[in-house]
Amino acid sequence: MPVDAIEGQLYLEYTRRLTEDLLDKYLPSDTVPPQRLHAAMRYSVMAGGKRLRPALAFAVYKYCNGDVVNNIEIIHLAMAALEMVHTYSLIHDDLPCMDDDDLRRGRPTCHKQFDEAVAVLAGDALHVVAFELMAKTGSIRAVMELAEAIGTSGMLGGQMADVEAEGQAVTRDEIVSIHKRKTGALIRGAVRIGAILAGASEALLSRLTEYGEKIGLAFQIIDDILDIEGDQKLLGKKIGSDSKNQKATYPGTVGLEMARRDAARLIDEALAVINNNKEEDNLLKYLARFIGQREK
Amino acid sequence: MPVDAIEGQLYLEYTRRLTEDLLDKYLPSDTVPPQRLHAAMRYSVMAGGKRLRPALAFAVYKYCNGDVVNNIEIIHLAMAALEMVHTYSLIHDDLPCMDDDDLRRGRPTCHKQFDEAVAVLAGDALHVVAFELMAKTGSIRAVMELAEAIGTSGMLGGQMADVEAEGQAVTRDEIVSIHKRKTGALIRGAVRIGAILAGASEALLSRLTEYGEKIGLAFQIIDDILDIEGDQKLLGKKIGSDSKNQKATYPGTVGLEMARRDAARLIDEALAVINNNKEEDNLLKYLARFIGQREK
Numbered sequence: 001m002p003v004d005a006i007e008g009q010l011y012l013e014y015t016r017r018l019t020e021d022l023l024d025k026y027l028p029s030d031t032v033p034p035q036r037l038h039a040a041m042r043y044s045v046m047a048g049g050k051r052l053r054p055a056l057a058f059a060v061y062k063y064c065n066g067d068v069v070n071n072i073e074i075i076h077l078a079m080a081a082l083e084m085v086h087t088y089s090l091i092h093d094d095l096p097c098m099d100d101d102d103l104r105r106g107r108p109t110c111h112k113q114f115d116e117a118v119a120v121l122a123g124d125a126l127h128v129v130a131f132e133l134m135a136k137t138g139s140i141r142a143v144m145e146l147a148e149a150i151g152t153s154g155m156l157g158g159q160m161a162d163v164e165a166e167g168q169a170v171t172r173d174e175i176v177s178i179h180k181r182k183t184g185a186l187i188r189g190a191v192r193i194g195a196i197l198a199g200a201s202e203a204l205l206s207r208l209t210e211y212g213e214k215i216g217l218a219f220q221i222i223d224d225i226l227d228i229e230g231d232q233k234l235l236g237k238k239i240g241s242d243s244k245n246q247k248a249t250y251p252g253t254v255g256l257e258m259a260r261r262d263a264a265r266l267i268d269e270a271l272a273v274i275n276n277n278k279e280e281d282n283l284l285k286y287l288a289r290f291i292g293q294r295e296k
Numbered sequence: 297m298p299v300d301a302i303e304g305q306l307y308l309e310y311t312r313r314l315t316e317d318l319l320d321k322y323l324p325s326d327t328v329p330p331q332r333l334h335a336a337m338r339y340s341v342m343a344g345g346k347r348l349r350p351a352l353a354f355a356v357y358k359y360c361n362g363d364v365v366n367n368i369e370i371i372h373l374a375m376a377a378l379e380m381v382h383t384y385s386l387i388h389d390d391l392p393c394m395d396d397d398d399l400r401r402g403r404p405t406c407h408k409q410f411d412e413a414v415a416v417l418a419g420d421a422l423h424v425v426a427f428e429l430m431a432k433t434g435s436i437r438a439v440m441e442l443a444e445a446i447g448t449s450g451m452l453g454g455q456m457a458d459v460e461a462e463g464q465a466v467t468r469d470e471i472v473s474i475h476k477r478k479t480g481a482l483i484r485g486a487v488r489i490g491a492i493l494a495g496a497s498e499a500l501l502s503r504l505t506e507y508g509e510k511i512g513l514a515f516q517i518i519d520d521i522l523d524i525e526g527d528q529k530l531l532g533k534k535i536g537s538d539s540k541n542q543k544a545t546y547p548g549t550v551g552l553e554m555a556r557r558d559a560a561r562l563i564d565e566a567l568a569v570i571n572n573n574k575e576e577d578n579l580l581k582y583l584a585r586f587i588g589q590r591e592k
Contacts, residue, residue: 034456097412116393125452131427132443147428156421160330163413
């Protein structure tokens with residue numbers, strides 16, 4: 001499946017809309033009690049965003065010849081679950097006791113729009129719905145994969161290390177370890193879950209895991225770079241918050257130039273993993289390049 | 297299996313110790329990074345408690361002739377998962393933005409012993425481990441059941457309604473609805489998961505669900521009563537906190553006398569559900585009576 005830039009853009013636009021339809025479908029209605037909690041969940045989930053994790057999972061599912069005719073619901077469930085987990089982590093991350101952010105995706109953060117108690121519970125509730133949806137795929141392995149991606153050896157471990165590293169000098173290895181877990185683990189998990197649900201061979205799964213790890217780390221390095229020199233309007237959040245919060249960042253550790261070079265190298269390596277298969281341009285290559293060049 | 301009070305006490309003591317061994321086995325070690333997060337998870341989970349939800353799940357598993365010889369690990373996994381979910385809900389409930397409690401099970405609450413950021417993440421991490429363990433049972437239905445018990449139509453919905461009802465006058469129906477969700481749903485879920493993992497028939501599952509609902513509601517009514525007239529030392533937490541926090545409580549709505557009578561009636565009804573089977577005294581009856589008479 002050769003994919004040029006226009007087709008890639010169309011794909012991202014398509015999965016973004018599809019993901020939003022799925023989120024709307026799978027989220028509890030805010031006319032059903034507890035209305036305020038459901039409203040807060042919807043407020044944060046439906047606030048926009050690139051919907052990159054669902055786009056990756058879907059692209060990998062198709063790449064691995066997952067059944068999109070008779071069995072498309074299993075990947076739909078996983079796409080919504082991944083985005084809900086991502087949103088839950090943002091809500092808790094934005095709390096005053098964590099990063100204390102007021103703005104997210106161009107709107108007040110959940111605890112600003114509602115209150116802190118609602119934000120804690122809305123994050124918790126999205127966390128549960130994500131597992132419920134993943135369980136509905138019928139794949140125990142996909143549920144385990146999600147748990148591994150977001151547990152203490154993955155996302156939560158990275159968030160904890162991120163909080164602990166505030167104001168500390170960190171080495172390149174340490175910041176790589178934080179970023180791989182904080183952001184990389186869920187991106188890697190999205191890729192692996194797409195492959196697992198498609199019934200990919202272990203060899204293919206292992207190759208795609210490498211791809212997921214490379215783009216996941218690159219994604220967070222670029223996030224750090226954008227927090228220094230990005231466009232606030234495009235990003236929908238204040239830039240300079242890492243510096244304000246004395247966060248350990250990749251460019252803060254190795255410098256902006258080296259950070260840019262390392263991100264580009266990781267994207268090239270991700271492309272090379274896919275190239276091993278001697279394939280033409282495809283969606284996975286497009287998505288890797290998209291991550292490398294993103295401005296928001 | 298006839299069970300007198302001494303055998304019942306021994307059973308509770310046995311499952312309490314078993315549960316603590318299981319929790320220790322399944323919790324990540326605090327010598328592995330992120331150490332502080334793992335230490336906080338262990339601090340809160342290993343702080344004691346009756347371990348009632350695991351005891352109920354195990355008793356039901358045995359009652360339904362679950363295999364305790366070749367397949368005991370599946371119920372062990374579920375027991376640990378239930379206690380972790382319970383602890384996660386307590387950690388988030390105790391946060392300053394929620395009930396703002398300093399003392400839990402006779403020790404400083406998680407955010408007092410560590411800090412708020414760690415408490416948010418430790419609750420989140422226990423939440424993930426619980427789903428990971430439940431997935432390891434291999435039963436998608438048990439995973440779904442857990443999600444239903446603790447989601448917005450269950451525990452989280454009850455916590456939200458509980459927060460919203462602060463300082464409000466509520467009717468008896470409203471307080472019943474809050475209690476059924478806030479506390480009842482997970483107790484009901486523990487009973488149902490024990491039955492599901494044992495492969496109980498739908499008829500038996502439905503009867504046990506009724507038992508679980510009755511004792512779950514009774515449990516929270518008695519919790520409210522103990523917050524008024526309980527022994528602070530036995531309880532390991534300050535009494536009078538409901539009144540301080542202007543919580544909607546069952547005795548606050550119908551009076552202490554009626555609250556005592558309704559709790560006793562619910563326990564009798566739970567016993568009657570089990571009696572339908574014309575069985576001798578058994579563990580499930582003992583546990584229902586234990587909940588009715590507990591002083592901590």
